[in-house]
Amino acid sequence: MGNMATEITAFLLTISGWILVSSTLPTDYWKVSSVDGTVITTATFWSNLWKTCVTDSTGVSNCKDFPSMLALDAYIQVCRGLMIASVCLGFFGAILALVGMKCTKIGGSETTKARLTVLSGFHFILNGLCSLIACSIYAHRITTDFFDPLFVAQKFELGAALFIGWAGSVLCILGGLIFCLSLSEGFSMRAEYSYRGAASFVTARNKHSRTANSLQKEAGGPSRQFGRNAYV
Template identity: 85%
Template sequence: MANVATEIVAFLLTISGWILVSSTLPTDYWKVSSVDGTVITTATFWSNLWKTCVTDSTGVSNCKDFPSKLALDGESAEMISSVCLGFFGAILALLGMKCTTFGGSETTKARLTVLSGFTFVLSGVCCMTACSIYARRITTEFFDPLFVAQKFELGAALFIGWSGSVLCILGGLLFCLPLSGGFSIK
């Protein structure tokens, strides 16, 4: 019974993490303009993986999409990979969990569960890497005294992505534990 409870906790962790990671992609605020040293702020600049925008003091936003999908940063590909891996991990987890009635024999279900765990860990690592590289670029420009262009701060999407990736990794590690008593990969 403890194994089934562990699987359910792992499934809830990974699905919660996958939902957070998935919600990070369309979130607008990956980086937000800094108001450090500014007396009056007339516009707020913000950006995500797909577009860059400016919002004036009246609340009107003007956005510009990036001209080409090939001009996007590598973080967008990593985030899409993370979401896809999480989707396939969820399907494998549903097939492999002991509390489901489909998926084959106990050995097959155990292997599917472990494979699901590896998939979720990989999904979490992809998201963690993408968010960390993006944040590193923002902080490097922010603290560089020779960088004279608009400086940005970390946006909410990065924190959502980090927390989702941690949940995916933790749940995936729980799935990777050999949950059945006589489980061994042959």
């Protein structure tokens, strides 16, 4: 029962993290224009992995998609690939977790379900690592330009999507580790049970052999005495 509760907790953590990571893809604010050192702000610039937008003082936004994928900066392309891979890994990890958990009635034997559970744990760990690396690369580019004194273009600050992605990554990695640890605990309990079963079997066998030897001695004593008296 304890192992089942652990798996359910890990599943809730990983699904919550996967939802947070997936929500960062359509989120607009990956980076927002900084107002540091600006006296009058007439427009706010913000962008994500797919488009760049500007909002004027009246609240009207004008967005423009990136015209060419090949003309994009390398870090945006890398972040796109990592985030898409992260979402895919989380999707397959959720399916494997549903099949491999003990509270479900599908998946086959306990050994097969255990293998599916640990495989889903590795999927979620990779899911969290991919999104964590993507958000960190994007944030590193923003902070590098912000603190560069020779960078004279518009400077940006970290957007809300990065913090959501980091939080989802931590939940996915934590849930994946719990999946793997719950499996190792299950194997240790099985090994301990097998050892106790083998020890009890050996003890019972020794007792049976001692009982048989004692009965044989009791039965053999009079027979040997009877044999000696028979020749007298």
